[in-house]
Amino acid sequence: MNVHFIAIGGAAMHNLALALHHKGYTVTGSDDTIFEPSKSRLEAKGLLPDNFGWFPEKITPNIDAIVLGMHAKADNPELLKSQELGLKIYSYPEFLYEQSKHKTRVVIGGSHGKTTITSMILHVMHYHDRDVDYMVGAQLEGFEVMVRLTEDNDFIVLEGDEYLSSPIDPRPKFHLYKPNIALLSGIAWDHINVFPTYETYLEQFRIFVDSIVSGGSINYNEEDEDLRRLVEDSENTIRKLAYHTPEYRVENGQTVLSTPEGDLPVEIFGRHNLNNLAGAKWICQHMGIDEDDFYEAIASFKGASKRLEKIAEGSTSVAYKDFAHSPSKVQATTQAVKEQFKDRILLACLELHTYSSLNAEFLKEYKGTLDAADIAVVFYSPHAVEIKNLEKITKTQIATAFEREDLIIYTHPEDFKSYLCTQDFHNKTLLLMSSGNYGGLDFDEIKGWITSV
CATH class of the missing domain: 3.40.50.720 (NAD(P)-binding Rossmann-like Domain)
Incomplete structure (x- = not known):
């Protein structure tokens, strides 16, 4: 071909x-x-x-x-x-469907967590030598590529993105996969350039639930009220299986998960990540992995690239970078890092980089999202606002939106870098949240600042 x-x-x-x-x-x-x-x-x-x-x-x-x-x-x-x-012209998701229409399609969707959940599932399958086809949005340890397609594998695991399919096909990608097994992790308004109202955005998830093949199943995070109502109201003839965050505790910077077989120390941390883990467990069980085997494998899962990824660690300091940019993810990530290192000062830095986050009207959605941080910094580039043809936003608008009087705001990459390099990182946790790179920040330099403490 x-x-x-x-x-x-x-x-x-x-x-x-x-x-x-x-x-x-x-x-x-x-x-x-x-x-x-x-x-x-x-x-x-x-x-x-x-x-x-x-x-x-x-x-x-x-x-x-x-x-x-x-x-x-x-x-x-x-x-x-x-x-x-x-x-014959295919969008990316259309072609993936053509390649997988005779397989059991497992589609992981949701406004946040879908890459992590997909990565968890693939980690567990890889750990137990179960070969599956897949498409995931991040590079994974032990995996050479982010897409695998074969003639023989029965299952394909697909990360289901709600963004547009192609320049000539405005349907969200996850509408085209027709899953046999599906998961939704939660709904938080995003992509406002395409879905200008929350109701329009919500409708895409209704369509996704209705696209699950008859007799299929959906696992959903019951802690998300809008998602729970949306799934329960669907008249599609599918099994509806709820999941929730499992019990856990944090001891001396170590997250310990409660399981039927006893306490299990895990590499990942944060309530949102453990909620993701609960969803991944359900899906793996659908794919033939026993609960005990799931826990054995997931204990060594360190996370997907750029998803709460540890980039440096010193004797009393640590630095993480995370892809977080939507308000709900920023809040969840900030809270997770503070909970994990509650005795250290948390310096949380957020780059407003996406179309939504740089939209003056959408900014109010960030209210309180950085409250868990001891020191909160926001970086944005006025040039990026111009490129996206958006209305100018001011430091005052940002400070008002976050409702935090001590918020530190930078608009020039060099000023932001100078601020970081003059920090005393003793007994401090650095969290860098962005889908960009802060105007060219060198992460290797950061490693030097952290490890020298």
């Missing part, structure tokens, strides 16, 4: 390209720019385009499928040529 990727360099797209190459397909692709690590990984397999840009001449009648990435535009020259030739 000949497959051509329009915008092959994306994090998801290049992993799918690598998976198809491994499967024996002929893979080609184009992109106007490709960054690391996508560039090196494609180059290692001979899939890196010779030149960056869009080349309609690459699109020929012998191509069996076009996979269209979100980075491309609706007027992309290669897309227009594909449409002119009448080639």
Whole structure:
């Protein structure tokens, strides 16, 4: 099968390209720019385009499928040529469904936690040598790629994103997978550029629940009131199985989980992560893993990349970075780190980087989210606001939104970096939350500051 990727360099797209190459397909692709690590990984397999840009001449009648990435535009020259030739054009999720329509599809959705839950499931399967197909949104220890596709595996585990499928398909990705087994971790309004009201956003999850195949099942976090009501109100003929946060305690910086077999020390921490663990356990049991075997495996799970990832540790200090950017995740992550290291000063830094977080109207959703921190810092780039064509936001607006009088706000990367490098990290925990990089912050430098304490 000949497959051509329009915008092959994306994090998801290049992993799918690598998976198809491994499967024996002929893979080609184009992109106007490709960054690391996508560039090196494609180059290692001979899939890196010779030149960056869009080349309609690459699109020929012998191509069996076009996979269209979100980075491309609706007027992309290669897309227009594909449409002119009448080639089959797939969005990323559509193509994944085509590859998995004869498998048992396990789809993990929710506004937050889906990457972590998917990663937990794959960690457990890998630990017990159970081979499954998968698509996950973060690099995992022990896994070479983020997408795996085979002819033989019965199960495929898919992280179900609610964002748009492609430039010509505005449906949320997770509407296209038609799960046999599903999980929803919670609902917290996000992607306001696409879903301008909470009700519009909520409707996407109703559609997802109704897309589960008849006779299938959904596991859902019953602690989320809107999610619980949405699932219970669905008339789809599926099994509805609730889960909740298990009992746990924190002793000397160690989280201990209560299980039927006794206390179990675990590497992860935070109420939200243990809630994720409860959901992952259910899914693994659906996939044939006994409860005892699940606990044995999950004890060694250290987390997905950029999800509460420990980046440095000294004798009395530690630093974590986390992908948190939505208000609910920022609050949960900040509280989790403070609970884990309650006797240390918590310095929590949040970069407002996404379209939603830089929207003046949405800012009020951040009220109280950094309250668990002893020192709270917010960084944002006025230039990023301009690029996204948003209304200017001021430091006063941010301070008012967070409702914290001692909030420290930076708008220039060098000023933020200078602040961090002059900190005394003795008896201190540093938490860096962002889907960006604070205007080019060098995380290796941070390691030096922390480990020298």
